[in-house]
Amino acid sequence: MAEVTMRIFRGNANGGEFVDYTVEAPEGQVVLDVIHTVQATLANDLAVRWNCKAGKCGSCSAEVNGKPRLMCMTRMNLFPPGEPIAVAPIKTFPLIRDLVTDVSFNFAVAKEIPAFKPRPPEADGTYRMMQVDVDRGQEFRKCIECFLCQDVCHVIRDHPENKERFFGPRFFVRLAELEMHPLDMEDRTELIRKAAGIGMCNITKCCTEVCPEDIHITDNAIIPLKERVADRYYDPFRWIFGKLTGK
Amino acid sequence: MAQVETAVNAPHRLGFLATLRRDTWWVEPAAIAIGLTIFLGYLSVSAFLDGWSYEIGPYLSPAFEPKLHGVYDAWWFSPALFILWIPVGFRATCYYYRRAYYRSYLLQPPACAVGDLGRKYDGEGHFPLILQNLHRFFMYGALIFVPLLWIGAIRGFHDPDQGWGIGLGSVVLCVNAFLLMMYTFSCHSFRHFIGGGLNCFSCSAWTRARKGLWDRVSAWNVNHRLWAWSSLAWIVFTDVYIRLVANGHITDPNTWSGF
Numbered sequence: 001m002a003e004v005t006m007r008i009f010r011g012n013a014n015g016g017e018f019v020d021y022t023v024e025a026p027e028g029q030v031v032l033d034v035i036h037t038v039q040a041t042l043a044n045d046l047a048v049r050w051n052c053k054a055g056k057c058g059s060c061s062a063e064v065n066g067k068p069r070l071m072c073m074t075r076m077n078l079f080p081p082g083e084p085i086a087v088a089p090i091k092t093f094p095l096i097r098d099l100v101t102d103v104s105f106n107f108a109v110a111k112e113i114p115a116f117k118p119r120p121p122e123a124d125g126t127y128r129m130m131q132v133d134v135d136r137g138q139e140f141r142k143c144i145e146c147f148l149c150q151d152v153c154h155v156i157r158d159h160p161e162n163k164e165r166f167f168g169p170r171f172f173v174r175l176a177e178l179e180m181h182p183l184d185m186e187d188r189t190e191l192i193r194k195a196a197g198i199g200m201c202n203i204t205k206c207c208t209e210v211c212p213e214d215i216h217i218t219d220n221a222i223i224p225l226k227e228r229v230a231d232r233y234y235d236p237f238r239w240i241f242g243k244l245t246g247k
Numbered sequence: 248m249a250q251v252e253t254a255v256n257a258p259h260r261l262g263f264l265a266t267l268r269r270d271t272w273w274v275e276p277a278a279i280a281i282g283l284t285i286f287l288g289y290l291s292v293s294a295f296l297d298g299w300s301y302e303i304g305p306y307l308s309p310a311f312e313p314k315l316h317g318v319y320d321a322w323w324f325s326p327a328l329f330i331l332w333i334p335v336g337f338r339a340t341c342y343y344y345r346r347a348y349y350r351s352y353l354l355q356p357p358a359c360a361v362g363d364l365g366r367k368y369d370g371e372g373h374f375p376l377i378l379q380n381l382h383r384f385f386m387y388g389a390l391i392f393v394p395l396l397w398i399g400a401i402r403g404f405h406d407p408d409q410g411w412g413i414g415l416g417s418v419v420l421c422v423n424a425f426l427l428m429m430y431t432f433s434c435h436s437f438r439h440f441i442g443g444g445l446n447c448f449s450c451s452a453w454t455r456a457r458k459g460l461w462d463r464v465s466a467w468n469v470n471h472r473l474w475a476w477s478s479l480a481w482i483v484f485t486d487v488y489i490r491l492v493a494n495g496h497i498t499d500p501n502t503w504s505g506f
Binding site for chain 1: 254255256257258259261265266267268269270342345346349350355356359360362363367368369370371372373376377380381382383435436439443444446447448449458468469
């Protein structure tokens with residue numbers, strides 16, 4: 001059993017500071033375990049959001065030594081022994097207290113995305129989809145809405161004013177899932193170009209780097225959406241072909 | 248839409264290089280900046296060195312492939328410019344290179360969770376960066392280069408005076424054609440073109456065939472960065488090698504001279 005020093009941010013929207021807590025951390029623990037030890041022994045009033053402790057609920061997002069991570073999936077042996085481990089709240093959303101932020105921006109954005117609109121059912125009243133057609137969407141369904149991708153995206157992380165005109169990577173994943181769905185009839189291309197602001201993404205792939213579900217956000221969601229927008233708005237050959245063939 | 252926040256709470260701050268990271272996050276963007284500067288800088292200079300021989304026997308530097316021209320007297324004009332604008336445009340608008348130079352040159356952002364440069368950010372939504380949408384047109388052009396480079400590579404086995412044979416330069420040209428082919432075929436726009444734009448892969452024999460190709464291109468696309476760097480480095484190596492042989496600095500081992 002080793003002693004570790006956790007340098008945890010304590011404060012609220014009015015300000016705060018990092019406070020060092022030294023506790024025992026048995027081998028095999030993750031950052032969230034140690035945060036719980038601190039909360040149980042040294043700082044009963046420490047605010048931290050968590051739920052499943054298994055990397056599936058997306059609640060315990062934080063910045064550990066400056067990197068956006070799920071605390072429950074970050075093993076303590078990642079860090080060099082003897083050095084304090086800094087744990088801070090995520091940057092992109094307003095701080096409520098200590099490690100807890102207000103992520104309601106994301107729920108407001110979610111409401112702006114037109115829901116799944118299936119085509120009419122087949123003659124027997126059912127829908128049929130082949131597995132090959134839903135494989136792509138299943139990757140996107142892995143999203144646990146931890147919002148680490150939203151946190152790390154510099155478009156809103158470094159420019160909060162852009163939240164008015166940029167949905168963020170999590171919602172490009174959602175839009176890609178809907179747009180690529182074989183049964184969906186809704187056309188969201190104009191929304192993707194304009195309201196969602198896909199042109200603001202400069203594909204630096206930080207969202208992909210931090211995704212705990214290993215969703216290839218940039219390659220499989222954002223870039224395909226950019227290409228679909230280019231099909232519609234920036235490709236005269238496709239436009240002419242569509243006019244000639246009626247497609 | 249949620250109320251817009253105009254600032255961030257402590258312990259964070261806004262601004263260039265603002266970060267809580269304590270690792271060596273600057274190493275990757277610095278290494279990429281150095282690599283891109285060396286390789287692209289060399290190719291930029293090389294394109295104007297048409298007075299320094301770039302072909303000998305069966306070998307022609309891929310920077311001048313296909314050969315449409317001779318030597319020009321004006322130093323500011325390179326015959327390579329007739330053709331280079333297509334591969335240059337293809338790489339300049341490539342999704343991987345965009346990631347690389349946005350991070351390493353434009354510092355937007357230099358690394359993940361490190362403050363970017365600039366008070367205002369519009370991304371690729373407005374001029375001039377909206378022109379990145381031209382990538383697919385450069386991709387169409389780059390597709391034409393794939394067979395042209397292979398023709399050049401095969402010509403590397405045929406000396407105009409001595410007939411068929413093989414030399415180290417022939418192999419170098421083949422590797423060059425292969426790497427540039429893989430870079431082109433692993434392109435994100437090509438992946439979309441070949442099948443990514445479909446929503447129903449199973450609907451017809453045509454879409455099923457495109458799904459098969461899309462799967463293959465997707466597997467290559469995973470390594471697009473590898474193909475981007477290896478093809479860039481190799482075209483520089485190929486150009487240097489052929490120029491060194493053509494100008495008598497080194498000897499190419501080959502069957503025409505009996506090794």
